Amino acid sequence: MTEQFSIRPAAQSDGSFLGDMVVEAANWRGGAPRARHEILTSPVHRRYISGWMRPADAGFVAVDAGGNEMGAAWYRMLPRSDPGFGFVETAVPELIIGVLPIWRAHGVGRTLLRRLVLHAHEQGHNRLSLSVEHDNFARNLYRSEGFVVTGHVDGRDTMVHRLS
Numbered sequence: 001m002t003e004q005f006s007i008r009p010a011a012q013s014d015g016s017f018l019g020d021m022v023v024e025a026a027n028w029r030g031g032a033p034r035a036r037h038e039i040l041t042s043p044v045h046r047r048y049i050s051g052w053m054r055p056a057d058a059g060f061v062a063v064d065a066g067g068n069e070m071g072a073a074w075y076r077m078l079p080r081s082d083p084g085f086g087f088v089e090t091a092v093p094e095l096i097i098g099v100l101p102i103w104r105a106h107g108v109g110r111t112l113l114r115r116l117v118l119h120a121h122e123q124g125h126n127r128l129s130l131s132v133e134h135d136n137f138a139r140n141l142y143r144s145e146g147f148v149v150t151g152h153v154d155g156r157d158t159m160v161h162r163l164s
Helices: 012-026 036-040 108-122 138-144
Strands: 005-009 058-064 069-076 094-099 127-133 148-153 156-162
Touching: 005 108, 012 036, 012 058, 012 069, 012 094, 058 108, 069 108, 094 108, 108 127, 108 138, 127 138, 138 156
Parallel strands: 094 127
Antiparallel strands: 005 058, 058 069, 069 094, 127 156, 148 156
């Protein structure tokens, strides 16, 4: 039985929840999780939420029937001087996605991903990029949704989706 959920645009007030989703994404392996403050104060993760919501930022939040947040997907334009894990170039937004563990493998991530890809296309972007660790099961989701590997760095794949 699939739980019903809806997708809403992310707002400036969602910054804290997006931080939670960065933590979920960083701790995807399970086991002993890294502390929230450790992840969110790290420059490599802070760039994904610092100053949310900037003019070029866009995202969506999945919400269950009771109004509880389940996951989020968003993108940011990152500068060459402070690139993200999946940086391709300054004109290509980098996608970040996180889903609470209880909602993984229930279609939440796929629905968020599709909505964000559609939005990026509607906003005139030609490509979206992301980074995923080689052994992360989400690689299959990204491939099935049209992302292709364009590079490898430190056990991570950079993947790009060409929007048509």
